[in-house]
Amino acid sequence: MPLIDELRKAIAPEMREGVPLAPFTTFRIGGPAEYYFEAKTDEEAVRAIAACRDLGLPYHVLGGGSNLLVSDDGIRGLTIRMVNSSVSVDGPVVTAGAGTPSGRLARETAEAGLSGLEWMIGLPGTVGGAIRGNAGMFGSEVKDSLESVSVLTPGGEARIMENRDCLFGYRDSAFKRLPGTVILSAKFRLTIGEAEACRKKMRGFLEKKTTAQPVSGLTAGCAFKNWLPKNEGEIVIVREGLGLAPEEAVPRTPTGAVPTGWIIDRAQLKGMRIGGGFVSEKHGNFIVNDGTGTASDVIALTAAVRMRVRDMTHGIILLEDEIEYVGF
Numbered sequence: 651m652p653l654i655d656e657l658r659k660a661i662a663p664e665m666r667e668g669v670p671l672a673p674f675t676t677f678r679i680g681g682p683a684e685y686y687f688e689a690k691t692d693e694e695a696v697r698a699i700a701a702c703r704d705l706g707l708p709y710h711v712l713g714g715g716s717n718l719l720v721s722d723d724g725i726r727g728l729t730i731r732m733v734n735s736s737v738s739v740d741g742p743v744v745t746a747g748a749g750t751p752s753g754r755l756a757r758e759t760a761e762a763g764l765s766g767l768e769w770m771i772g773l774p775g776t777v778g779g780a781i782r783g784n785a786g787m788f789g790s791e792v793k794d795s796l797e798s799v800s801v802l803t804p805g806g807e808a809r810i811m812e813n814r815d816c817l818f819g820y821r822d823s824a825f826k827r828l829p830g831t832v833i834l835s836a837k838f839r840l841t842i843g844e845a846e847a848c849r850k851k852m853r854g855f856l857e858k859k860t861t862a863q864p865v866s867g868l869t870a871g872c873a874f875k876n877w878l879p880k881n882e883g884e885i886v887i888v889r890e891g892l893g894l895a896p897e898e899a900v901p902r903t904p905t906g907a908v909p910t911g912w913i914i915d916r917a918q919l920k921g922m923r924i925g926g927g928f929v930s931e932k933h934g935n936f937i938v939n940d941g942t943g944t945a946s947d948v949i950a951l952t953a954a955v956r957m958r959v960r961d962m963t964h965g966i967i968l969l970e971d972e973i974e975y976v977g978f
Protein backbone atom coordinates (compact mmCIF):
# COMPACT_ATOMS: atom_id res chain seq x y z
CA MET A 651 0.00 0.00 0.00
CA PRO A 652 1.42 3.49 -0.81
CA LEU A 653 2.66 5.29 2.31
CA ILE A 654 0.09 8.05 1.99
CA ASP A 655 -2.71 5.46 2.15
CA GLU A 656 -1.13 3.80 5.20
CA LEU A 657 -0.94 7.23 6.86
CA ARG A 658 -4.56 8.03 5.99
CA LYS A 659 -5.66 4.71 7.43
CA ALA A 660 -3.61 5.08 10.61
CA ILE A 661 -4.22 8.79 11.28
CA ALA A 662 -7.02 10.45 9.29
CA PRO A 663 -8.29 10.71 5.69
CA GLU A 664 -7.31 14.43 5.63
CA MET A 665 -3.62 13.49 5.38
CA ARG A 666 -2.07 15.32 2.38
CA GLU A 667 1.04 14.93 0.27
CA GLY A 668 3.42 17.57 -1.20
CA VAL A 669 1.86 20.55 0.59
CA PRO A 670 3.71 23.90 0.15
CA LEU A 671 4.73 25.14 3.59
CA ALA A 672 5.44 28.80 2.75
CA PRO A 673 1.82 29.86 3.49
CA PHE A 674 2.14 28.36 6.99
CA THR A 675 5.17 30.48 7.88
CA THR A 676 5.39 34.21 8.61
CA PHE A 677 8.45 34.41 6.30
CA ARG A 678 6.24 32.99 3.49
CA ILE A 679 9.27 30.92 2.47
CA GLY A 680 9.84 27.19 2.18
CA GLY A 681 9.29 24.17 -0.03
CA PRO A 682 6.72 21.40 0.45
CA ALA A 683 6.07 18.98 3.28
CA GLU A 684 6.40 15.44 1.95
CA TYR A 685 3.33 14.58 4.05
CA TYR A 686 1.20 17.12 5.93
CA PHE A 687 -1.41 16.81 8.65
CA GLU A 688 -3.23 19.29 10.90
CA ALA A 689 -3.80 17.88 14.40
CA LYS A 690 -7.02 19.40 15.72
CA THR A 691 -7.01 17.36 18.92
CA ASP A 692 -4.48 15.75 21.24
CA GLU A 693 -5.74 12.34 20.11
CA GLU A 694 -4.96 13.15 16.48
CA ALA A 695 -1.43 14.22 17.44
CA VAL A 696 -1.00 10.99 19.44
CA ARG A 697 -2.15 8.92 16.43
CA ALA A 698 0.19 10.80 14.08
CA ILE A 699 3.24 10.19 16.29
CA ALA A 700 2.33 6.52 16.75
CA ALA A 701 1.97 6.06 12.97
CA CYS A 702 5.34 7.71 12.32
CA ARG A 703 6.93 5.43 14.91
CA ASP A 704 5.34 2.32 13.38
CA LEU A 705 6.27 3.30 9.83
CA GLY A 706 9.76 4.61 10.67
CA LEU A 707 8.83 8.02 9.23
CA PRO A 708 10.49 11.21 10.54
CA TYR A 709 8.13 13.96 11.68
CA HIS A 710 8.35 17.64 12.45
CA VAL A 711 5.94 19.77 14.49
CA LEU A 712 4.82 23.16 13.27
CA GLY A 713 2.99 25.80 15.27
CA GLY A 714 2.34 29.22 13.78
CA GLY A 715 5.55 29.07 11.73
CA SER A 716 6.65 32.45 13.13
CA ASN A 717 10.07 31.45 14.48
CA LEU A 718 11.44 29.28 11.71
CA LEU A 719 12.87 29.12 8.24
CA VAL A 720 11.84 26.15 6.11
CA SER A 721 14.35 24.99 3.48
CA ASP A 722 13.57 25.67 -0.19
CA ASP A 723 13.58 21.87 -0.59
CA GLY A 724 10.87 21.48 2.04
CA ILE A 725 10.71 18.95 4.87
CA ARG A 726 10.98 15.19 4.50
CA GLY A 727 8.57 12.96 6.39
CA LEU A 728 5.39 14.14 8.09
CA THR A 729 4.84 17.75 9.09
CA ILE A 730 2.26 17.90 11.90
CA ARG A 731 0.76 21.36 12.27
CA MET A 732 -0.72 21.80 15.75
CA VAL A 733 -4.12 23.48 15.50
CA ASN A 734 -5.57 22.11 18.77
CA SER A 735 -6.76 25.52 19.92
CA SER A 736 -8.64 25.79 23.24
CA VAL A 737 -8.64 27.97 26.35
CA SER A 738 -10.34 27.01 29.62
CA VAL A 739 -10.30 29.04 32.80
CA ASP A 740 -10.55 27.62 36.31
CA GLY A 741 -9.99 30.37 38.88
CA PRO A 742 -6.46 31.69 38.32
CA VAL A 743 -5.44 28.57 36.36
CA VAL A 744 -5.78 28.58 32.58
CA THR A 745 -5.31 25.54 30.35
CA ALA A 746 -4.54 26.10 26.67
CA GLY A 747 -4.09 23.69 23.77
CA ALA A 748 -0.62 23.91 22.18
CA GLY A 749 -2.13 25.06 18.89
CA THR A 750 -3.86 28.05 20.49
CA PRO A 751 -2.68 31.33 18.95
CA SER A 752 -0.74 33.24 21.63
CA GLY A 753 -2.82 36.36 20.88
CA ARG A 754 -6.04 34.46 21.57
CA LEU A 755 -4.67 33.29 24.94
CA ALA A 756 -3.78 36.90 25.82
CA ARG A 757 -7.24 38.20 24.84
CA GLU A 758 -9.25 35.46 26.55
CA THR A 759 -7.33 35.61 29.82
CA ALA A 760 -7.57 39.42 29.83
CA GLU A 761 -11.35 39.23 29.27
CA ALA A 762 -11.53 36.81 32.22
CA GLY A 763 -9.78 39.48 34.32
CA LEU A 764 -6.61 37.41 34.66
CA SER A 765 -3.32 39.26 34.48
CA GLY A 766 0.11 37.94 33.41
CA LEU A 767 -0.14 37.14 29.70
CA GLU A 768 -1.13 40.56 28.31
CA TRP A 769 2.28 40.86 26.61
CA MET A 770 1.40 37.85 24.44
CA ILE A 771 -1.10 39.97 22.49
CA GLY A 772 1.70 41.03 20.14
CA LEU A 773 3.33 37.59 19.90
CA PRO A 774 2.73 35.74 16.60
CA GLY A 775 2.45 31.95 16.67
CA THR A 776 1.06 29.39 19.06
CA VAL A 777 1.34 28.47 22.73
CA GLY A 778 3.43 25.36 21.88
CA GLY A 779 6.00 27.37 19.93
CA ALA A 780 6.10 30.04 22.64
CA ILE A 781 6.85 27.43 25.32
CA ARG A 782 9.60 25.74 23.30
CA GLY A 783 11.41 29.04 22.78
CA ASN A 784 10.45 30.55 26.17
CA ALA A 785 9.18 33.52 24.16
CA GLY A 786 9.21 36.88 25.85
CA MET A 787 8.64 40.56 25.42
CA PHE A 788 8.88 43.75 27.46
CA GLY A 789 10.44 41.99 30.46
CA SER A 790 8.00 39.04 30.61
CA GLU A 791 8.62 35.48 29.48
CA VAL A 792 6.52 32.32 29.20
CA LYS A 793 8.33 30.81 32.18
CA ASP A 794 7.01 33.56 34.50
CA SER A 795 3.43 32.26 34.47
CA LEU A 796 3.66 28.70 33.18
CA GLU A 797 2.77 26.03 35.71
CA SER A 798 3.10 22.77 33.76
CA VAL A 799 3.13 21.31 30.28
CA SER A 800 1.49 18.16 28.99
CA VAL A 801 3.78 16.45 26.48
CA LEU A 802 4.01 13.37 24.33
CA THR A 803 7.41 11.71 23.97
CA PRO A 804 8.55 10.20 20.64
CA GLY A 805 8.08 6.79 22.33
CA GLY A 806 4.39 7.62 22.80
CA GLU A 807 4.49 8.26 26.54
CA ALA A 808 2.25 11.04 27.90
CA ARG A 809 4.02 13.09 30.57
CA ILE A 810 3.43 16.20 32.67
CA MET A 811 6.45 18.47 33.01
CA GLU A 812 6.39 21.06 35.80
CA ASN A 813 7.87 24.51 35.19
CA ARG A 814 11.20 23.54 36.83
CA ASP A 815 11.48 20.44 34.58
CA CYS A 816 11.32 22.65 31.48
CA LEU A 817 14.81 24.14 32.18
CA PHE A 818 13.77 27.54 30.87
CA GLY A 819 16.47 30.04 29.95
CA TYR A 820 16.77 33.00 27.62
CA ARG A 821 14.81 31.86 24.52
CA ASP A 822 15.61 28.34 25.62
CA SER A 823 13.95 25.30 27.17
CA ALA A 824 14.44 21.56 27.64
CA PHE A 825 12.25 21.04 24.54
CA LYS A 826 15.09 22.26 22.33
CA ARG A 827 17.05 19.26 23.59
CA LEU A 828 14.17 16.78 23.40
CA PRO A 829 13.74 16.27 19.66
CA GLY A 830 10.43 14.71 18.73
CA THR A 831 8.73 15.62 22.01
CA VAL A 832 5.40 17.27 21.26
CA ILE A 833 3.78 19.83 23.55
CA LEU A 834 0.06 19.08 23.68
CA SER A 835 -1.20 21.66 26.18
CA ALA A 836 -0.10 23.87 29.04
CA LYS A 837 -1.37 25.25 32.35
CA PHE A 838 -0.65 28.85 33.35
CA ARG A 839 -1.20 30.36 36.82
CA LEU A 840 -2.25 34.00 36.55
CA THR A 841 -3.15 36.83 38.92
CA ILE A 842 -6.79 37.70 39.46
CA GLY A 843 -7.34 41.32 38.43
CA GLU A 844 -9.68 43.56 36.41
CA ALA A 845 -10.51 42.96 32.73
CA GLU A 846 -10.33 46.69 31.92
CA ALA A 847 -6.85 47.02 33.45
CA CYS A 848 -5.70 43.95 31.45
CA ARG A 849 -7.15 45.43 28.22
CA LYS A 850 -5.32 48.68 28.87
CA LYS A 851 -2.04 46.80 29.35
CA MET A 852 -2.60 44.90 26.11
CA ARG A 853 -3.24 48.12 24.17
CA GLY A 854 -0.01 49.59 25.56
CA PHE A 855 2.04 46.51 24.63
CA LEU A 856 0.60 46.41 21.10
CA GLU A 857 1.36 50.07 20.50
CA LYS A 858 4.94 49.66 21.74
CA LYS A 859 5.44 46.57 19.60
CA THR A 860 4.13 48.05 16.35
CA THR A 861 6.20 51.21 16.84
CA ALA A 862 9.48 49.34 17.39
CA GLN A 863 9.27 46.37 15.02
CA PRO A 864 8.33 45.67 11.37
CA VAL A 865 5.42 43.48 12.53
CA SER A 866 3.58 43.65 9.19
CA GLY A 867 6.63 42.47 7.19
CA LEU A 868 7.32 38.90 6.07
CA THR A 869 9.72 37.95 8.85
CA ALA A 870 10.27 35.42 11.64
CA GLY A 871 11.02 37.95 14.38
CA CYS A 872 14.50 38.41 15.78
CA ALA A 873 17.05 36.51 13.71
CA PHE A 874 19.67 36.39 16.50
CA LYS A 875 19.71 36.25 20.29
CA ASN A 876 20.94 39.29 22.18
CA TRP A 877 24.66 39.24 22.99
CA LEU A 878 25.76 38.66 26.59
CA PRO A 879 29.25 40.10 27.24
CA LYS A 880 31.50 38.04 29.52
CA ASN A 881 33.23 41.09 31.01
CA GLU A 882 33.88 44.81 30.54
CA GLY A 883 37.01 44.04 28.47
CA GLU A 884 34.76 42.66 25.73
CA ILE A 885 32.71 45.86 25.81
CA VAL A 886 35.89 47.94 25.37
CA ILE A 887 36.87 45.92 22.26
CA VAL A 888 33.34 46.07 20.84
CA ARG A 889 33.20 49.86 21.37
CA GLU A 890 36.43 50.25 19.43
CA GLY A 891 35.33 47.86 16.67
CA LEU A 892 32.00 49.58 16.15
CA GLY A 893 33.65 52.99 16.29
CA LEU A 894 31.49 54.39 19.07
CA ALA A 895 31.96 57.99 20.16
CA PRO A 896 33.23 58.27 23.79
CA GLU A 897 29.90 59.69 24.96
CA GLU A 898 27.80 56.93 23.40
CA ALA A 899 26.61 54.34 25.93
CA VAL A 900 26.22 50.66 25.07
CA PRO A 901 22.59 49.76 25.85
CA ARG A 902 21.98 46.76 28.15
CA THR A 903 18.81 44.78 28.83
CA PRO A 904 17.81 44.06 32.46
CA THR A 905 19.79 40.78 32.20
CA GLY A 906 22.94 42.61 31.08
CA ALA A 907 22.73 41.57 27.41
CA VAL A 908 23.37 43.99 24.56
CA PRO A 909 20.44 44.16 22.10
CA THR A 910 21.50 42.65 18.77
CA GLY A 911 19.25 45.11 16.91
CA TRP A 912 21.47 47.91 18.26
CA ILE A 913 24.68 46.02 17.33
CA ILE A 914 23.50 45.50 13.74
CA ASP A 915 22.46 49.14 13.55
CA ARG A 916 25.88 50.34 14.77
CA ALA A 917 27.59 47.93 12.35
CA GLN A 918 25.64 49.83 9.64
CA LEU A 919 24.03 46.68 8.31
CA LYS A 920 20.43 47.93 8.25
CA GLY A 921 19.08 47.74 4.72
CA MET A 922 21.70 45.14 3.66
CA ARG A 923 20.17 42.90 1.02
CA ILE A 924 20.78 39.52 -0.59
CA GLY A 925 18.27 38.45 -3.25
CA GLY A 926 14.79 39.00 -1.82
CA GLY A 927 15.94 39.16 1.81
CA PHE A 928 16.92 42.35 3.58
CA VAL A 929 17.77 43.65 7.06
CA SER A 930 14.88 45.81 8.29
CA GLU A 931 15.49 49.55 8.50
CA LYS A 932 13.09 49.69 11.46
CA HIS A 933 14.78 47.01 13.62
CA GLY A 934 18.25 45.66 12.80
CA ASN A 935 17.57 42.18 14.20
CA PHE A 936 14.67 41.53 11.81
CA ILE A 937 15.37 39.91 8.45
CA VAL A 938 12.50 40.49 6.04
CA ASN A 939 11.41 38.80 2.82
CA ASP A 940 10.35 41.31 0.14
CA GLY A 941 8.02 38.67 -1.30
CA THR A 942 10.53 37.20 -3.72
CA GLY A 943 12.99 35.84 -1.12
CA THR A 944 14.09 32.24 -0.78
CA ALA A 945 15.48 30.30 2.18
CA SER A 946 18.90 30.45 0.47
CA ASP A 947 18.69 34.27 0.42
CA VAL A 948 17.90 34.37 4.15
CA ILE A 949 20.70 31.91 4.97
CA ALA A 950 23.21 33.91 2.91
CA LEU A 951 22.09 37.16 4.54
CA THR A 952 22.23 35.86 8.13
CA ALA A 953 25.69 34.42 7.41
CA ALA A 954 26.86 37.75 5.97
CA VAL A 955 25.53 39.70 8.98
CA ARG A 956 27.11 37.24 11.41
CA MET A 957 30.52 37.42 9.71
CA ARG A 958 30.46 41.20 9.39
CA VAL A 959 29.61 41.63 13.09
CA ARG A 960 32.27 39.08 14.08
CA ASP A 961 34.93 40.83 11.99
CA MET A 962 34.00 44.35 13.08
CA THR A 963 34.11 43.34 16.75
CA HIS A 964 37.46 41.52 16.34
CA GLY A 965 35.87 38.11 16.89
CA ILE A 966 34.17 39.05 20.16
CA ILE A 967 30.52 38.91 19.04
CA LEU A 968 29.48 35.57 17.55
CA LEU A 969 25.76 35.99 16.96
CA GLU A 970 23.64 33.00 17.92
CA ASP A 971 20.51 32.03 15.97
CA GLU A 972 17.12 32.68 17.50
CA ILE A 973 15.28 31.34 14.42
CA GLU A 974 14.98 27.57 13.89
CA TYR A 975 16.18 26.17 10.57
CA VAL A 976 14.09 23.23 9.37
CA GLY A 977 14.68 20.80 6.51
CA PHE A 978 18.32 21.76 5.86
Ligand SMILES: Cc1cc2nc3c(=O)[nH]c(=O)nc-3n(C[C@H](O)[C@H](O)[C@H](O)COP(=O)(O)OP(=O)(O)OC[C@H]3O[C@@H](n4cnc5c(N)ncnc54)[C@H](O)[C@@H]3O)c2cc1C
Pocket residue numbers: 676710711712713714715716717718732748749772773774775776777778779780781782783784785786787825831832833834863864865866869870871872974
Ligand atom coordinates in the same frame (compact mmCIF):
# COMPACT_ATOMS: atom_id res chain seq x y z
C1 LIG B 1 6.75 40.01 13.72
C2 LIG B 1 7.27 39.04 14.74
C3 LIG B 1 7.55 39.46 16.01
C4 LIG B 1 8.05 38.57 16.98
N1 LIG B 1 8.31 39.04 18.23
C5 LIG B 1 8.77 38.18 19.17
C6 LIG B 1 9.02 38.63 20.51
O1 LIG B 1 8.84 39.80 20.84
N2 LIG B 1 9.47 37.73 21.42
C7 LIG B 1 9.69 36.41 21.09
O2 LIG B 1 10.09 35.64 21.97
N3 LIG B 1 9.46 35.97 19.85
C8 LIG B 1 9.00 36.81 18.88
N4 LIG B 1 8.76 36.35 17.61
C9 LIG B 1 9.07 34.95 17.26
C10 LIG B 1 7.88 33.98 17.37
O3 LIG B 1 6.67 34.64 17.18
C11 LIG B 1 7.82 33.26 18.71
O4 LIG B 1 9.03 32.58 18.95
C12 LIG B 1 6.65 32.26 18.76
O5 LIG B 1 6.40 31.95 20.09
C13 LIG B 1 6.88 31.00 17.96
O6 LIG B 1 5.68 30.22 17.97
P1 LIG B 1 5.20 29.38 16.71
O7 LIG B 1 3.99 28.64 17.09
O8 LIG B 1 5.07 30.26 15.51
O9 LIG B 1 6.41 28.38 16.53
P2 LIG B 1 6.95 27.78 15.14
O10 LIG B 1 7.70 28.83 14.42
O11 LIG B 1 5.88 27.08 14.42
O12 LIG B 1 7.98 26.70 15.70
C14 LIG B 1 9.15 27.08 16.37
C15 LIG B 1 9.78 25.82 16.98
O13 LIG B 1 8.89 25.31 17.97
C16 LIG B 1 8.53 23.97 17.68
N5 LIG B 1 7.13 23.77 18.08
C17 LIG B 1 6.04 24.50 17.73
N6 LIG B 1 4.95 24.00 18.31
C18 LIG B 1 5.34 22.92 19.04
C19 LIG B 1 4.67 21.97 19.87
N7 LIG B 1 3.36 22.01 20.07
N8 LIG B 1 5.42 20.99 20.45
C20 LIG B 1 6.75 20.93 20.26
N9 LIG B 1 7.44 21.79 19.49
C21 LIG B 1 6.74 22.78 18.90
C22 LIG B 1 8.73 23.81 16.17
O14 LIG B 1 9.01 22.47 15.86
C23 LIG B 1 9.94 24.70 15.94
O15 LIG B 1 11.12 24.00 16.22
C24 LIG B 1 8.26 37.22 16.64
C25 LIG B 1 7.95 36.78 15.34
C26 LIG B 1 7.47 37.67 14.40
C27 LIG B 1 7.11 37.17 13.03
